[in-house]
Amino acid sequence: MRLCINYHQFNKLKGATIFSKIDLRSGYYQLRVKDSNVPKAAFKTRYGHYEFLVMPSGLTNAPVVFMI
Numbered sequence: 001m002r003l004c005i006n007y008h009q010f011n012k013l014k015g016a017t018i019f020s021k022i023d024l025r026s027g028y029y030q031l032r033v034k035d036s037n038v039p040k041a042a043f044k045t046r047y048g049h050y051e052f053l054v055m056p057s058g059l060t061n062a063p064v065v066f067m068i
Contacts, residue, residue, distance in 0.1 A: 027066060031055040 042051040
């Protein structure tokens with residue numbers, strides 16, 4: 001497969017020194033859970049055992065950690 005991408009708008013950014021992009025929708029999923037805490041947020045269903053490797057929304061301190 002060969003991709004054909006139009007970089008016309010992207011190329012207009014030449015000379016810029018700072019670029020930023022904030023993805024708040026999936027921001028929580030970009031923060032890793034400390035290895036020692038992974039089992040603490042684990043849960044089990046009839047389909048299997050699951051562990052969060054990234055911060056799940058709904059934890060009490062999640063918004064505070066996300067805003068830091």
